[in-house]
Amino acid sequence: MTDTVESGSRSRTRRAILDAAVVVFSQRRTASLGDVAAEAGVARSTLHRYFADRAELVHALAADVLVAVEKTIDDSALDQGTPREALHRLAAGYFELGPRIFFLYNEPSFNAPEPDERVKGFFQKLEASGKPIEALIERGHREGVFATSLSADWIIRMFWWMVYIGWEAVDEGALPRLSAPATILQTIEHGILAPGSSS
Amino acid sequence: MTDTVESGSRSRTRRAILDAAVVVFSQRRTASLGDVAAEAGVARSTLHRYFADRAELVHALAADVLVAVEKTIDDSALDQGTPREALHRLAAGYFELGPRIFFLYNEPSFNAPEPDERVKGFFQKLEASGKPIEALIERGHREGVFATSLSADWIIRMFWWMVYIGWEAVDEGALPRLSAPATILQTIEHGILAPGSSS
DNA sequence: ACAGAATGGGACAACAGTGTCCTATTATTA
DNA sequence: TAATAATAGGACACTGTTGTCCCATTCTGT
Numbered sequence: 001m002t003d004t005v006e007s008g009s010r011s012r013t014r015r016a017i018l019d020a021a022v023v024v025f026s027q028r029r030t031a032s033l034g035d036v037a038a039e040a041g042v043a044r045s046t047l048h049r050y051f052a053d054r055a056e057l058v059h060a061l062a063a064d065v066l067v068a069v070e071k072t073i074d075d076s077a078l079d080q081g082t083p084r085e086a087l088h089r090l091a092a093g094y095f096e097l098g099p100r101i102f103f104l105y106n107e108p109s110f111n112a113p114e115p116d117e118r119v120k121g122f123f124q125k126l127e128a129s130g131k132p133i134e135a136l137i138e139r140g141h142r143e144g145v146f147a148t149s150l151s152a153d154w155i156i157r158m159f160w161w162m163v164y165i166g167w168e169a170v171d172e173g174a175l176p177r178l179s180a181p182a183t184i185l186q187t188i189e190h191g192i193l194a195p196g197s198s199s
Numbered sequence: 200m201t202d203t204v205e206s207g208s209r210s211r212t213r214r215a216i217l218d219a220a221v222v223v224f225s226q227r228r229t230a231s232l233g234d235v236a237a238e239a240g241v242a243r244s245t246l247h248r249y250f251a252d253r254a255e256l257v258h259a260l261a262a263d264v265l266v267a268v269e270k271t272i273d274d275s276a277l278d279q280g281t282p283r284e285a286l287h288r289l290a291a292g293y294f295e296l297g298p299r300i301f302f303l304y305n306e307p308s309f310n311a312p313e314p315d316e317r318v319k320g321f322f323q324k325l326e327a328s329g330k331p332i333e334a335l336i337e338r339g340h341r342e343g344v345f346a347t348s349l350s351a352d353w354i355i356r357m358f359w360w361m362v363y364i365g366w367e368a369v370d371e372g373a374l375p376r377l378s379a380p381a382t383i384l385q386t387i388e389h390g391i392l393a394p395g396s397s398s
Numbered sequence: 399a400c401a402g403a404a405t406g407g408g409a410c411a412a413c414a415g416t417g418t419c420c421t422a423t424t425a426t427t428a
Numbered sequence: 429t430a431a432t433a434a435t436a437g438g439a440c441a442c443t444g445t446t447g448t449c450c451c452a453t454t455c456t457g458t
Binding site: 009010013042043044045046049 | 403404405406407408
């Protein structure tokens with residue numbers, strides 16, 4: 001990070017491009033850089049002035065995601081309160097990030113069979129940042145709150161996806177935004193069976 | 200369907216291409232037709248002899264999916280037994296279809312903002328074929344088996360995704376294939392909380 | 399008002415993917 | 429074996445995207 005202080009307009013333009021990229025890419029993963037520039041209200045040449053090539057833009061987006069996720073995890077204070085309370089905070093935080101996170105699921109270079117070096121590094125950092133979540137699940141396991149028949153890996157995996165599904169449903173208008181968190185958490189915690197239903 | 204009986208080799212080549220397409224597209228959604236042809240062990244020109252353009256190939260894949268899904272739903276006899284039993288049969292059937300279904304989630308033209316006419320038609324048919332599932336959920340609601348706080352739409356949505364997530368986990372080696380169905384169904388039905396855990 | 403920074407708007411070559419077409423070979427079937 | 433079907437392999441033009449470059453214009457801070 002040798003960059004000194006950026007001019008106001010430069011950092012604003014940079015942000016506009018990044019935000020536009022999230023919007024465009026989460027709608028259509030194969031969108032061209034021209035589409036991104038148009039969404040940002042910027043000439044394509046300007047975009048290239050900030051991000052030399054497509055990979056660099058995507059990397060910048062990923063880096064953004066990483067800090068957002070880390071902040072969310074940190075703000076969730078997963079080691080405090082009951083595991084369920086902690087999980088609720090985490091879900092709310094993730095949900096609020098919305099497309100900022102979920103565009104990753106749609107970015108081709110992140111699902112490639114043999115990923116780029118930087119992509120690999122990103123996933124390593126992402127996984128590392130998820131340590132507190134693992135700890136939370138294990139705590140829940142020890143305290144008998146989470147089903148021990150479900151591995152921590154599986155629980156984390158399904159948790160991520162459920163938040164994603166909820167967000168997608170809201171995005172499609174199939175689920176009211178305000179009821180989404182409750183729906184998501186009920187599903188994650190209790191599944192779809194009615195409370196009194198004989199197991 | 201004016202085609203008379205296809206020669207043996209023709210129908211075999213056709214199948215090889217379709218199967219290869221599923222493999223290749225589910226790995227890398229943006230794969231080229233050349234990749235598909237290579238995977239099928241066929242010249243690209245031959246592929247074009249069977250499917251004039253990319254859209255036609257994708258459409259053929261989708262049609263394949265449709266009959267497979269319809270057959271699975273039909274074989275599941277969703278109106279028989281308890282709702283939970285029916286749901287278990289359905290999950291097993293879906294899971295067995297594996298990538299045959301899930302490649303759809305990765306096909307760009309199926310997630311486009313304003314879909315093609317044929318794609319729209321496909322989704323309509325797919326939704327129509329899902330009527331028995333809706334009926335099943337509603338039956339479960341009436342009988343007090345499924346939580347009425349969760350809409351049928353949401354339950355169906357999350358059900359699909361959960362099967363997908365389970366399949367993906369197996370594909371990545373994160374979940375043993377044999378324990379996948381049980382894990383999926385436990386998660387769908389009861390969520391992640393331990394049975395005795397105070398609600 | 400002035401100098402430097404930032405941008406718009408294009409031109410350009412390079413490239414990958416697509417769809418079409420043709421010819422030489424190989425399989426298949428009668 | 430002869431006739432027909434099917435394929436391989438390549439050439440080809442066309443398209444959309446990409447990354448680079450350049451110049452004129454606009455914006456910004458002093």
